Amino acid sequence: xLDTRPAPPAPRGGRAVLRPTGRERSFSADELxxxxxxxxxxxxxxxxxxxxxxxxxxxxxxGQPHNMVRHPEMPxxxxxxxxxxxxxxxxxxxxxxxxxxxxxxxxxxAHVTPSQGPDGRVVGYHSSRRKPxxxxxxxxxxxxxxxxxxERRHANARAAVDASSRLLADVLAEQQQSYEEFIWTIINxxxx
Ligand SMILES: Cc1cc2nc3c(=O)[nH]c(=O)nc-3n(C[C@H](O)[C@H](O)[C@H](O)COP(=O)(O)O)c2cc1C
Numbered sequence: 001x002l003d004t005r006p007a008p009p010a011p012r013g014g015r016a017v018l019r020p021t022g023r024e025r026s027f028s029a030d031e032l033x034x035x036x037x038x039x040x041x042x043x044x045x046x047x048x049x050x051x052x053x054x055x056x057x058x059x060x061x062x063g064q065p066h067n068m069v070r071h072p073e074m075p076x077x078x079x080x081x082x083x084x085x086x087x088x089x090x091x092x093x094x095x096x097x098x099x100x101x102x103x104x105x106x107x108x109x110a111h112v113t114p115s116q117g118p119d120g121r122v123v124g125y126h127s128s129r130r131k132p133x134x135x136x137x138x139x140x141x142x143x144x145x146x147x148x149x150x151e152r153r154h155a156n157a158r159a160a161v162d163a164s165s166r167l168l169a170d171v172l173a174e175q176q177q178s179y180e181e182f183i184w185t186i187i188n189x190x191x192x
Contacts, residue, residue, distance in 0.1 A: 020071065021103040026131065027053050033108055033129040036115075039122050041066045055101035069098040071105055075147035076157065077164035081179060086114050086125060093183050095132055095140045107137050109187065133190045140186065143171060 027033065033053055036045035046054075046061045054061070054069055061068065074097050085092040091113040098106050108129035115124045150167045151160035172182055 018099055018101070018103050020073070020099060020105060023104045025053065025100060025104045025106045027106070029131050031131070035061075035066070035127050037066055037125045037127075039124060041125070043068075044124065053100065053106055054098065055104075060101075069100070071097040071099045073097060073144065073148055075144050075164050075168075076151055076161040077147050077168045078144070080161050080165055081168070082112060086112060086122075089114050089116065089120075089122065093187060095136060095183075095186070096129070097144075107132050109136065109190075136186050136190050143168075146171070 027049060031049045032047070033050045034045070034047040035043055035050050038044055043061050043064050043066055046056075046058065051058060051061070078094055078096070082092055082094055091111065094110050094112070096108050096110050098108060100106060109132040110127050110129040112125060112127040114122045115126055117123045147164040147167060150164045154160040154163055168179075172179060175182065177185070
């Protein structure tokens with residue numbers, strides 16, 4: 001599927017590349033990390049939990065592309081799936097590893113939805129994230145590592161995301177699961 005989303009603007013002020021510390025930070029099971037974006041993925045809202053866990057001030061996140069919290073170990077294929085699903089006006093659940101302002105990381109289970117105007121046009125996106133279980137992270141991490149390893153075999157981003165998207169489709173086909181079935185198997189185990 002073609003990536004139809006418009007290219008986001010470059011980050012403001014030449015942000016330095018963050019190096020992951022390998023330290024994990026967490027938040028409580030009764031908290032939600034919430035953000036909203038415009039149709040291009042530019043942050044228009046971040047709640048207090050988002051700011052506290054990511055370690056940013058409001059003026060550092062508002063107006064920035066959402067990939068400002070991107071962790072380098074997250075597969076491109078997962079974000080392609082996210083944008084393809086949102087582009088089809090569908091919601092998606094995904095386990096995402098994010099990078100805080102000091103390089104610490106925090107895993108979330110994100111529920112991302114498109115917001116539409118009365119004419120059906122997408123006016124923005126909303127993401128609500130809760131704390132995933134350690135068991136769920138253990139289930140997705142090996143798959144994500146496999147996808148990232150595949151991506152690193154390719155010199156350009158396009159080839160990398162195509163190859164890892166194919167690999168993701170192959171892994172799911174082997175398990176005879178759609179992505180939705182795969183993710184819900186993990187989410188349902190969190191709740192049992
Ligand atoms: C509502 C919404 C929330 C998002 N939340 C995150 C997030 O928490 N972490 C993240 O890395 N990407 C998030 N993204 C995806 C980013 O826009 C981006 O596609 C991703 O970070 C990959 O960045 P890259 O294209 O620079 O590799 C979100 C997108 C939307 C629309």
